[in-house]
Amino acid sequence: MNIQQAFASALKFQQSGKTEEAARLYGEIAAADPQFAPAVNNLGLLRADAGRDAEAVALFRRTLGLAPGSLNGWINLGALLVRLGRPEEAVRAYSAAIRLKPDQPAVLNQMGIQLERLKRADEARDVLARAAALAPDDAEIANNHGALLRMAHRLNEAVVCFRRAIALNPQYAGAYSNLGSAVKDRGAFWEALLAFRRATRLDPDFAGAHWNESLVRLLLGDFIQGWRGYEWRWKHGRLPSPQRSFVQPRWDGSPLKGRRLLVYWEQGFGDVLQFVRYLPLLAQATVGMAGGQPVYLECQRVLLPLLRRLPGTIAVETGGPLPDFDVQIPVLSLPALFGTRLETVPARVPYLTAEPDLVARWGERLRGLEGLKVGIVWAGSPTHGNDRNRSIGLAPFARLALLPGVSLVSIQKGPTEGQAATPPGGFPLLNLSPDIRDFADTAAIMANLDLVVCVDTSVAHLAGALGVPVWVMVPFAPDWRWMLDREDSPWYPTMRLFRQDRPGSWDGALDRLEHALRSRAAG
Structure with a gap:
């Protein structure tokens, strides 16, 4: 053949x-x-x-x-x-x-x-x-x-x-x-x-x-x-953090009755900061019960120094040994178990606090600034699926730096923080970014500020959780948590939202924000 x-x-x-x-x-x-x-x-x-x-x-x-x-x-x-x-x-x-x-x-x-x-x-x-x-x-x-x-x-x-x-x-x-x-x-x-x-x-x-x-x-x-x-x-299957697998069962919201609960982090820093508000409520529910236990929280390393201060909570770093626990739940499943409706959002702030020693230390760095001390953040994580819509860069903040009675402070972290070293046009900006180690430092800086102005990123949630006045620039098609047609947030009483008028254009939002900041500085 x-x-x-x-x-x-x-x-x-x-x-x-x-x-x-x-x-x-x-x-x-x-x-x-x-x-x-x-x-x-x-x-x-x-x-x-x-x-x-x-x-x-x-x-x-x-x-x-x-x-x-x-x-x-x-x-x-x-x-x-x-x-x-x-x-x-x-x-x-x-x-x-x-x-x-x-x-x-x-x-x-x-x-x-x-x-x-x-x-x-x-x-x-x-x-x-x-x-x-x-x-x-x-x-x-x-x-x-x-x-x-x-x-x-x-x-x-x-x-x-x-x-x-x-x-x-x-x-x-x-x-x-x-x-x-x-x-x-x-x-x-x-x-x-x-x-x-x-x-x-x-x-x-x-x-x-x-x-x-x-x-x-x-x-x-x-x-x-x-x-x-x-x-x-x-x-x-497209979340930045996969669902965890534990031998212990998932908590179904039934009374804990002495069972030890682990709440574990998921998704981004902002998601964790927003929803740890439920942990003190869980801790309160166990107080006075026979065999009542603190709530365990597993979180990312950069959040650990801050979240250790949550009342009734023992925070541990992800990747390390976990404490003994009986039931577990991811942090963003807590609103469903609490039956949270728009009118029952647990919005009492602050539910996070800054470390007093750090507050004093950062206060020295800010002591010489005159007028309104305004912290700014112009970009979120570039790996976020909607980052192109939400991050705006440092240049648009130049108009705010020119307002009388306003001093800008960079608390930006991440790949774009280097922009603060040479602001466009050389506008005045106190650059604290290189010395910020984690969210505990950011929280302590915020405690010394009059206002935070930022894009939709974790800093917005941190400021809101601390009860610090915070203005957030929100894209035209917003993330679900900012809802629609409102300038306030049901999650954070000290927050004000400045929304895009049309996709891709920040002009209107920046005009309104500049006018509001001018009025606040004058007042």
Whole structure:
């Protein structure tokens, strides 16, 4: 039997599911004629299907060494590299396939997805646009193109893409969910709810749609259904902290009766700072009970010195040994167990306090400032999913520095804190950022300030929890906790909100904030 006949027989075995026979024959062909690229390629496919990934990659690369113009070889290699989580190499493979044959919408689609994973958003968007033009009737490509347009805040175009995907496939739950997110970004919150509900009716286990619906409900003040849906966050799989696994059962809100409770942190610093307000309430509930116990709190290292001061709470650092406990719960599940409604938010402040010695020490640094002492923070964590909408940079604060009777103080931490060393235009700014070690230092500085002005980040929650006056700049489509159409916050009595008038523009909010600060300084 010659090489061509053997290859035909191996192909029949492969197509009929007799993979072992096919692999044996392909191996024999490759051994007899090492230059016969089709056999090497097909053996690579069988090895990939069997989970022998390293062998498969080597075989595909060998195929392409023999036949650099093998379209299937490049596509097969790209698909395997995607599966292996190697997007940069996958993009190179798909790029080679596109150079050989430019009009391949499916390959362009996959290439665009990988470019997005590499944070090369502009390239990804261009590639998906090409795919959509080549395959206007492909619902998946329309949906993926829309997702990238939404990331670029081209919301109207994104909505058009999602509606086209739905028209092409009315059962496409993912497109309904993406449509909900896009119209939410435009401020059409009731329309967003309908889209998320449609997605979950089509796919009852669609965690992302359930969770997004809960966020809109919380934003609209429907706390009862909102907290219930918020539990889908764990199945959504996109939180910065995974759900923990403990032998001890999750607390169901029943009386503790001497059982020791561990509350553990999740998500970001601001989330923890906002919801540890419930721990003193838990501690109060156990006081006087037979065998009453303090509440244990596991938290991030930079929060530990501050949260150790919570009454009735023993705070421990994450990653270290945990105390003995009987039941456990994540901190953001407490509002649901308390049955928190808008009118019953536990808003008494301060529920956090600064260390007196630190307050005195930082007070010396601030003693020489004249007028209103205003702490500023212009950026949140760059890893936050909505950071592009909320962070504004230091430059817009220059107008506040020029107001008579106002002294600005940088309490910014993170990658952008270096901006405070050389403020744009050289405006006056006391830069405390380099010497801030943790949130205990930030709290002590705030105790010496008259006001904090910041973007939507953890500092806003810290100031609110301390009872310090704080003004927060809020994006047009806000995080759920800032709700809608109000300048105050039900969570923090000393907080005032300055909202964007339209997506992407801070002009109106900054104008109102400047006017308010001018009046406050004059008063």
